[in-house]
Amino acid sequence: MSMDETESALRLVEIEGRGRALVASQPLKAGQIVLRDSPIVVYSALPLIKHQFSASYCDNCFRMIPLSTNATPCTSCSYNHLFCSPNCFTAAIGSSHSPWVCQALSRLRECPSLISQPLELQVQARFLIAAYNLAFVSPSQFQVLVSLQGQGSPSDAPSAQFLHSLISSICPPPSLSLSMELTAALLAKDKLNAFGLMGPFSIQKDGQRSVRAYGIYPKASFFNHDCLPNVCRFDYLDSAPDHNTDIIVRMIHDVPQGREICLSYFPVNLNYSIRQKRLLEDYGFTCDCDRCKVEANWSDNEADAIDDNENEEELMDEDDEEQMAASDTEQEAAGGDTDFPHAYFFLRYMCNQENCWGTLAPLPPSDSSPSKLMECNVCGNLKNDENY
Numbered sequence: 069m070s071m072d073e074t075e076s077a078l079r080l081v082e083i084e085g086r087g088r089a090l091v092a093s094q095p096l097k098a099g100q101i102v103l104r105d106s107p108i109v110v111y112s113a114l115p116l117i118k119h120q121f122s123a124s125y126c127d128n129c130f131r132m133i134p135l136s137t138n139a140t141p142c143t144s145c146s147y148n149h150l151f152c153s154p155n156c157f158t159a160a161i162g163s164s165h166s167p168w169v170c171q172a173l174s175r176l177r178e179c180p181s182l183i184s185q186p187l188e189l190q191v192q193a194r195f196l197i198a199a200y201n202l203a204f205v206s207p208s209q210f211q212v213l214v215s216l217q218g219q220g221s222p223s224d225a226p227s228a229q230f231l232h233s234l235i236s237s238i239c240p241p242p243s244l245s246l247s248m249e250l251t252a253a254l255l256a257k258d259k260l261n262a263f264g265l266m267g268p269f270s271i272q273k274d275g276q277r278s279v280r281a282y283g284i285y286p287k288a289s290f291f292n293h294d295c296l297p298n299v300c301r302f303d304y305l306d307s308a309p310d311h312n313t314d315i316i317v318r319m320i321h322d323v324p325q326g327r328e329i330c331l332s333y334f335p336v337n338l339n340y341s342i343r344q345k346r347l348l349e350d351y352g353f354t355c356d357c358d359r360c361k362v363e364a365n366w367s368d369n370e371a372d373a374i375d376d377n378e379n380e381e382e383l384m385d386e387d388d389e390e391q392m393a394a395s396d397t398e399q400e401a402a403g404g405d406t407d408f409p410h411a412y413f414f415l416r417y418m419c420n421q422e423n424c425w426g427t428l429a430p431l432p433p434s435d436s437s438p439s440k441l442m443e444c445n446v447c448g449n450l451k452n453d454e455n456y
């Protein structure tokens with residue numbers, strides 16, 4: 069298997085017990101961009117009916133639309149989906165906001181049995197509309213979506229059944245024969261592979277960043293999880309001049325050729341039992357990474373002392389030789405505790421901004437010299453790497 073040429077840093081392989089995985093096809097450097105990926109589908113994370121005072125986002129690219137800006141409303145729906153520019157509206161009509169999407173969302177909004185449901189189910193309905201739409205606006209990308217990991221499971225069957233009956237009866241997609249199995253499989257693929265695209269970080273809101281939209285990325289979907297990852301991903305929803313829904317994956321530290329490249333599926337500060345529970349319930353596997361092997365032997369008190377916070381976000385990977393294998397002095401600075409070999413990782417790569425829990429990766433190296441500036445993938449702060 070191979071990724072295309074632009075992603076020559078990574079190679080797609082099959083690893084027993086882990087499925088498809090991405091490994092370094094050459095030695096990789098801290099800060100190096102190893103993947104830029106564009107979504108095959110992006111959909112809103114908001115309730116179907118907007119709260120009166122909620123901020124406005126473009127219904128195509130999800131940039132914030134400032135109050136002072138003249139947004140472009142959709143001309144064919146009574147709900148007035150908004151777009152940040154006439155160009156974005158034109159692009160959306162041929163893709164994410166096709167006439168069928170426009171009509172289907174309007175019908176779902178008029179459906180009390182859905183509108184009264186929790187946000188999660190309403191967002192799943194939005195995903196299904198976006199996914200079925202993909203089947204006729206881009207059949208090849210729909211096939212890519214179908215090829216991603218995820219099969220329906222009995223615990224998710226009731227919501228799949230509810231949404232399947234609703235959509236089949238009030239807004240059946242044109243030219244696609246719907247089946248309950250397809251609906252359940254699509255929902256499972258969304259659960260395992262969707263990345264949250266976040267609004268800006270705010271200390272005032274206890275560091276919570278609200279998810280503005282979800283995206284499914286065909287290549288980034290091959291990253292497996294590690295509780296101390298070696299890459300983290302960045303998105304620049306409001307600030308990127310174009311392709312603003314792309315994600316960028318950068319190395320946290322150097323790794324040798326052949327090493328598996330892993331993201332963390334949530335913030336690194338979560339404790340062992342919470343991580344294990346989430347990985348089993350949401351992703352269907354038992355994590356036996358090096359960090360979990362160490363923490364499995366801790367008492368509850370030790371685990372709580374390391375992290376008492378359950379915020380959601382994103383982590384990073386470790387590896388014994390490099391980052392853990394910092395100098396003795398660095399290890400001592402991190403506590404010098406052999407029961408806590410990943411202390412160095414937290415000290416160097418976890419953001420120290422209050423309530424942030426983001427992960428730091430250096431900016432891309434220039435002229436092959438490493439950058440001294442570390443960027444947080446949650447709050448966006450830049451800080452000098454004190455190891456220089």
Ligand SMILES: C[S@@+](CC[C@H](N)C(=O)[O-])C[C@H]1O[C@@H](n2cnc3c(N)ncnc32)[C@H](O)[C@@H]1O
Nearest residue numbers: 085086087088217260289290291292293351353
């Ligand atoms: C986003 S996909 C990653 C790519 C996936 N391995 C594949 O074959 O397409 C997430 C799924 O990968 C598998 N996975 C991810 N990290 C893993 C790990 N550390 N150990 C075992 N399986 C893992 C789980 O099945 C999980 O639900």
